[in-house]
Amino acid sequence: MKIEDNIGTVDYFGEHRKVFMDTDGAKEGDYVYAQGGVLIRTVPEKEALETLEFWKERFFELKKVDARLSKVHDSQTSNAILAILQKVNLKRALTKEDMSALYKVTKPEELKLIYETANSTRQKENDNACCVHGILEFSNHCRNDCSYCGIRKSSSIKRYRMTVDEIIKNAEYAVKELGFKALVLQSGEDTWYDEKKLVEIVRRIRKMGVLIFISIGARSKELYRKVYEAGARAVLLRFETSNREIFENLRPGTSFEERIDLIKYVKSLGYVVATGFIVGLPGETDNDLINNILLTKSLGADMHSFGPLIPAEGTPLEDERLPDKQKVLKTIAISRFADREAKILVTTALETLDRKTRKEGLLAGANSIMINVTPPEYRELYIIYPNRADKDKDIKENIKQTTDLLYSIGRAPTDIGL
Ligand code: SF4
Structure with missing residues (x-):
């Protein structure tokens, strides 16, 4: 972990996450446990290495499964719904009218596309x-x-x-x-x-x-x-x-x-x-x-x-x-x-x-x-x-x-x- 102005940067298998330094004198290089953007505690090296060892391969395996299940498949959908979901993909904010149109959807293929798009966004x-x-x-x-x-x-x-x-x-x-x-x-x-x-x-x-x-x-x-x-x-x-x-x-x-x-x-x-x-x-x-x-x-x-x-x-x-x-x-x-x-x-x-x-x-x-x-x-x-x-x-x-x-x-x- 690196620290700057009370904000720590945690390296998790190559991904970097920012955390608020809230605790027990953690220093750069420590192993830490963080949640919700808050540093909760330092973790003894032995315990951290055991956890990382447990996660090493599983972490990348799970990511592969998640990436596969997060794909969005083609389905028969009205242009209006497609246009709303396209906005989501472009990271544009939906209007209340867009949200209302999504609430009105009842066709199974359209519902499937909405849920897949939400899962992909997640x-x-x-x-x-x-x-x-x-x-x-x-x-x-x-x-x-x-x-x-x-x-x-x-x-x-x-x-x-x-x-x-x-x-x-x-x-x-x-x-x-x-x-x-x-x-x-x-x-x-x-x-x-x-x-x-x-x-x-x-x-x-x-x-x-x-x-x-x-x-x-x-x-x-x-x-x-x-x-x-x-x-x-x-x-x-x-x-x-x-x-x-x-x-x-x-x-x-x-x-x-x-x-x-x-x-x-x-x-x-x-x-x-x-x-x-x-x-x-x-x-x-x-x-x-x-x-x-x-x-x-x-x-x-x-x-x-x-x-x-x-x-x-x-x-x-x-x-x-x-x-x-x-x-x-x-x-x-x-x-x-x-x-x-x-x-x-x-x-x-x-x-x-x-x-x-x-x-x-x-x-x-x-x-x-x-x-x-x-x-x-x-x-x-x-x-x-x-x-x-x-x-x-x-x-x-x-x-x-x-x-x-x-x-x-x-x-x-x-x-x-x-
Ligand atoms: S929902 Fe209302 S009645 Fe129920 S636990 Fe909460 S405050 Fe109490």
């Missing part, structure tokens, strides 16, 4: 890396009452909270035993975890040398600042919809403007930001989805996170219809066209909609996945929506299935020790 701009973050759901208490959410405060579900030591123990298992290098700590908006507890949790986990994402809802700016100082470097905070009327109906007692302001604030603090929305909310139009995509980009999202509405029992939206899978895949593809270099997550909600969709999402422009590392006795209580795809999955089995899937399509999993 490959050209981001290569074959795929983030695999572990997610630990540490509390299903929430002070809010969002209409779409199975753990809203008025749901009569069994509640749990992990103690600070339990969170540390589970994080340690995910890092040391399962090899995760990026962990998402997620809960409802639960103020039982005050600044003191959250700072302690983050400090102790940061010592394990991982990127810490926090997903704890709308807490105070001061708390987000303190938790940053303690070592958290990424925030998952969705705005859920850019349509204020829908927002106010579905998230009583919360303010759209305050939510957006908080997302901007955490970005200004230096956090890596994952944000996004729900696809398929009642009353939502394609125009809302386009505005959602553009808002995600304008907020400077490092990672786009959106998933379909899965109606949860006992909530006001329990009788809503599931959104069309193609609508979610189109949203992935259009997000890729709008934000070529971003990470785009295939969410568990999408996988819940259809178990095959994880692969389809990755081949429609996505390049990020999360694996649930919450112990089963708690996972089954974190029921934001029913029949979650990861509900009964053994964690190690899930990791194996995920890495097998990624290898089969030429992606190199990052953030998980291999």
